[in-house]
Amino acid sequence: MAQVVVVTSGKGGVGKTTSTAAIGAALAQEGQSVAVVDFDIGLRNLDLILGAERRVVYDLVNVIQGHANLSQALIRDKRIETLYLLPASQTRDKDALTEEGVYRVISELRERFDWVICDSPAGIERGATMAMRHADLALIVTNPEVSSVRDSDRIIGLLDSKTEKAERGEWMEKLLLLTRYDPGRANRGDMLKTEDVLEILSIPLLGIIPESQDVLRASNLGSPVTLNNPQSAPARAYLEAARRLKGESIAVTVPRDKKGFFNTLFGRKAA
Amino acid sequence: MNLLRFLKPRDTAPVARDRLQILLAHERSLVGRSDLVAILREEILAVIAKHVAIDPDKVKVKMAKGETLSTLEVDLEIRAPSNTRIALAS
Numbered sequence: 001m002a003q004v005v006v007v008t009s010g011k012g013g014v015g016k017t018t019s020t021a022a023i024g025a026a027l028a029q030e031g032q033s034v035a036v037v038d039f040d041i042g043l044r045n046l047d048l049i050l051g052a053e054r055r056v057v058y059d060l061v062n063v064i065q066g067h068a069n070l071s072q073a074l075i076r077d078k079r080i081e082t083l084y085l086l087p088a089s090q091t092r093d094k095d096a097l098t099e100e101g102v103y104r105v106i107s108e109l110r111e112r113f114d115w116v117i118c119d120s121p122a123g124i125e126r127g128a129t130m131a132m133r134h135a136d137l138a139l140i141v142t143n144p145e146v147s148s149v150r151d152s153d154r155i156i157g158l159l160d161s162k163t164e165k166a167e168r169g170e171w172m173e174k175l176l177l178l179t180r181y182d183p184g185r186a187n188r189g190d191m192l193k194t195e196d197v198l199e200i201l202s203i204p205l206l207g208i209i210p211e212s213q214d215v216l217r218a219s220n221l222g223s224p225v226t227l228n229n230p231q232s233a234p235a236r237a238y239l240e241a242a243r244r245l246k247g248e249s250i251a252v253t254v255p256r257d258k259k260g261f262f263n264t265l266f267g268r269k270a271a
Numbered sequence: 272m273n274l275l276r277f278l279k280p281r282d283t284a285p286v287a288r289d290r291l292q293i294l295l296a297h298e299r300s301l302v303g304r305s306d307l308v309a310i311l312r313e314e315i316l317a318v319i320a321k322h323v324a325i326d327p328d329k330v331k332v333k334m335a336k337g338e339t340l341s342t343l344e345v346d347l348e349i350r351a352p353s354n355t356r357i358a359l360a361s
Contacts, residue, residue: 146287153295161307189282196288200295 002110005117005245006135007177008159010151012122014143015179018215018225020119021049022235023139025224026242028083032114035074037086037105039131040121041096044088050077051222052085061089064101070108079227084113094127106134124158132163138174139206144181144192149200152176156201175206177241182211183254207241208254209234308334315345323349 007020017040024036038046041061047053052075058068063086070086077083086109089096109116120131132138138159142152156174165172178194185191198205214232218225226235226242233255240250312332319325331346 146291149291150294150298153298157299186284189284192284192287196284200288200291 006132007139008120009141010155021224022238026226028080033082034115035084035113036117038088041094047087056087059087059089061092061096097130174203179209180211209237
C-alpha cells in the first residue's frame with residue numbers, strides 16, 4: 001500500500017520543490033517506486049528541478065479533466081527508472097483542481113507506486129489544500145527563520161483540521177524537515193537552533209538539510225541533489241531522511257561540507 | 272577576538288524564539304486549533320441541554336496544552352430544581 005506524502009510549508013522559497021525532488025529521488029535510489037506530483041498549478045517547477053521540462057506533454061489537470069490518462073501524463077525519469085513525475089499545468093489556474101478529480105488521481109497513483117509525494121504550492125489556498133487533502137503523512141519544510149516557522153505552525157493547524165484524515169478523526173502524522181540550516185550561524189546565536197524550532201512546532205524531526213551551494217548547482221543542471229552529487233552534505237542529509245521515512249532508525253546529524261578531516265570523521269558511513 | 276565578542280550585539284536567535292513563542296501562543300488560540308474548543312463547546316452544550324436546563328452563558332470550556340498532557344476543562348452551572356425534576360422523571 002502506497003504512502004501519500006505532502007511536502008508543504010505555507011511560506012514560499014523554503015525548499016519544498018527541492019526537497020520533493022531530493023526525497024523522491026532518494027527513495028527511488030533505494031529501489032522504491034515513486035511518483036512525485038506537482039500541485040503548483042500555473043507555476044510548475046518540479047519538472048525543471050528534475051530536468052524533465054522538455055518532456056511534459058500532459059499534466060495533472062489534463063488527467064483530472066479526462067483529456068489524458070495517467071500513463072500518458074506520467075514522465076519516467078531517465079536516470080532512475082522507478083521515479084516518475086506527474087507535472088502541474090502551466091496554463092490553467094488552481095480552480096481546475098476538483099476535489100473528486102484529485103481523489104481519483106491520488107487513488108490511482110496509490111495502486112501503482114510505493115510512494116506518492118505531493119509538492120504543495122506556497123500559501124494556504126486551493127492548490128495547497130488539495131495537495132494535503134488525501135495525504136497520510138506531511139513533511140513540513142521549514143527554514144530556521146521567524147516567518148517560515150510561523151507559517152509552518154499555521155500549516156500544521158490546517159493539516160490537523162482540513163485533511164481527509166483529520167476529518168475522519170485520525171491522527172495526521174507530521175515530520176519536520178529543517179532546510180537551509182547553517183550550523184555556524186546557529187552556534188553563534190544568530191540563527192534559530194534545531195531545538196528551538198522543534199520546541200515551538202512540537203513535531204518530530206525527519207532531517208536537517210544544511211545550507212549548501214550544491215543545491216543550487218543541482219537545480220542548474222536539472223538533477224536532484226541526491227543524484228547530482230550524492231557525497232555532498234545536503235545529498236547525504238536527504239538520503240538519510242529518505243531512509244528514516246522508510247522506517248530505518250538513523251540518528252539525525254548535520255552533515256558537513258568540509259572535506260578531509262571532517263569527512264573521514266562523519267561523512268563516509270552516512271553516504 | 273574576545274574583545275570583539277564583547278562589542279558584538281547580543282545574540283538574536285533567542286529573541287526570535289521568544290517572539291515566536293508569544294506570537295504563536297496567541298495565534299493558536301485564534302485560528303485553526305481553537306475551532307476544536309468551539310465545536311466541543313457546542314456539542315457538549317447540546318448533549319447536556321437535552322437532559323438538564325443550563326444557561327448557555329454559564330458554560331466554560333477551556334483547553335490547556337501541556338508538554339505531555341493536555342486538559343479539557345468543562346465548567347457549567349446546573350440549576351438545582353430542574354435537575355431534581357429530570358432525575359425524578361427518568
